[in-house]
Amino acid sequence: MSDQQSFIVTARKWRPLKFADVVGQDHITTTLKNAIAANRIHHAYLFTGPRGVGKTTCARIMARAVNCTNAVDYEPCNQCDSCRDVLEGRSVDVIEIDGASNNSVDDIRKLRENAKYAPLHGRYKMYIIDEVHMLSTNAFNALLKTLEEPPPHLIFVFATTEIHKVPATILSRCQRFDFRRMEVASIVGHLRTISTAERITIDEASLVSIAKKADGSMRDSQSIFDQVVSFCGDSITAAAVADALHLIDADFYFEFSDAVRDHDVKRMFDLSRQVIARGYDLQECLIGLMEQYRNFVTVSTTEGNDRIEADAGRTER
Structure with a gap:
């Protein structure tokens, strides 16, 4: 097999396989584990939050955990037949549906008909509907009866980035879990773990730049990381990251804020023209x-820099 064929993108290669592996969502993974441990599994869950923060991943982990035959501490073993079937996408008891392309009332009627039948192998049959907000109004209405009186073997997990588009009648029948945007420190820590394991040399400033560019999304940060590695190779510097991602250098912000402080209008216009020209x-x-002025205010009012999301060099400046 060629290198191209064997390459797996970082987001897939490092997708969490257990609740303990999920970064930055402890309030959700703890609740789900406790529910499984106490056998208090709800029939419908609604996972909402920004893109790339673990909604679908947690749904898949839960799907394996509730049917795992060798669970340890209520975590899926990922080795039994049930877990392997889910991991390989061939489980008949765990069905993933893309709400964007299966959003008609006929699609939901088929789902309701199939949902009546007991699971073939595990204790539960689970439907994971991603982008559930894309369902039509009639499709949502068709779901109501099943959500109101579900069979005991049935679990729904709905995932959405646009909770405001989900009808209140659906919301009231689900347990809602709000996934948080990832903090820069959490993304930096996870990327550092990945880079160490992949034998890639990368400095702190580069990790911070990637994490901030990802805007709270762990998946986006891993995609950006792959892009940077393709550009830089196995040794990554902050300057190379700035080139790869076409980022504005930190010096620009200090020069601009200095010009504002000195009332140097000409310098401000010159710097602005450079940004546009490049x-x-x-x-x-x-x-x-x-962010620059937020950092200034934070440092001047709190007499500390622990609330600043920046690399050590910029923080010291």
């Missing part, structure tokens, strides 16, 4: 300036 993202520039 094709930088103007929204990213404005966000960077807001």
